[in-house]
Amino acid sequence: MERLGPSDLDRVLRFVGEIAAVERLSEFPVRVLDGLRDLIPCDLIGYNEINHAHGQALMVLDPPSLDRSGLEGQRAFQRLAEQHPVLRYHARTGDGRALKISDFLSRDEFHRLDLYAESFRLIGAEDQLALGLPSPPPLVIGMAFNRSQRSFSERDRQVLDLIRPHLAQARRNAELRSQLGEMVVLLEGLADATDRAIVLLDQTRTVRRASSRAAAMFATHLGFRLAVNHSLPGVIDAWITRCGRPERLDRRPGQPFTVEAGHRRLSIRFLPRGEIGEYDALLLEQARDQTELGPLSRLSRREHEVLGWVSRGKTNPQIATILSVTAGTVQKHLEHIYDKLGVRTRAAAAVALASGAAVQWPKSGTDLLDQA
DSSP: OOOOOHHHHHHHHHHHHHHHHHHGGHHHHHHHHHHHHSSSSSSSEEEEETTTTTTTEEEESSSSSOOHHHHHHHHHHHHHGGGGGHHHHHHHHHHOOEEEEEOOOOOOHHHHHHIIIIIIIIHHHHHEEEEEEETTTTEEHHHHHHEESSSOOHHHHHHHHHHHHHHHHHHHHHHHHHHHHHHHHHHTTTTTTSEEEEEOOOOOOOOOOOHHHHHHHHHHHOOOOOOTSSSSHHHHHHHHHIIIIOSSOOOOOOOOEEETTTTTTEEEEETTTTSSSSSSEEEEEEEEOHHHHGGGGGGHHHHHHHHHHHHHHOOHHHHHHHHSHHHHHHHHHHHHHHHTOOOSHHHHHHHHHHHHHOOOOOSHHHHHHHHH
């Protein structure tokens, strides 16, 4: 067996370091293909993510441009992929190591396939070296290297098998970083909402991230135990399939999914990938009967905090220091509080608070802040 030399190992190490630094999942395919072309020279490299259950496919090519016949070949490949001997092997065994078409078929056998006539022949590929990355079914992730001659060596195979686990880990890291970034953006938008929650979904509609508040809402309104790495309840999955992803040209979202329970109502909106980031999301909002709860229920969490400090005699600049915001922001919150409570003075707002629900105070720093 051919052994990798020091120069090959140095290039592999550089490549592994570069892909480990990828921050966003959307950048991962292009960054990977850029580095792989230097490791495994070939005529065309493809990165594929295919979800057979939902009919979704991401295909990134290097070089990215194809002529008309090449585009026809790409479409034919998706239609005839079940004839591909390496893909069949990967799907059957779960063994995603690097394998060539020529490991399974002679040139004549390959040429007799519709897959060759309608796809590989059009892009001028006589052999392909492909590998698969671990992924949750029904998602299939793979990379394919095409050459106009049957010239892939054992050195090429060894390089790909060596970097394969690092590719899988780098993609997972990029996925987690993307999820974290999206969660931060969403949570910033929901910071003032006490009855909202979010759930992030991957391409298979498996729950990837969910707050404890979201789990509580699912349990209360749907009687369903929401858990990370598990599927959604069937009724929600069916609703997303039916109307969650808008296909109209105006791209307006469909109607929310609503569940009524006593004095509470749960409204679920579906946010497709691209609107908030690289993942689908469910935005949950729990509303209550306002006549039952009174005007204080109309205040956001931040407005409750501001009103609480007002009732303790703090000035706007003091509240701004306590909450790490500007005095102008505090004034805006006060204006909203006045409107919602139907009052016009700080004293009247404090009286409304005293006659209604209590505010939850910070558990730390209170004594120090009282001296502000």
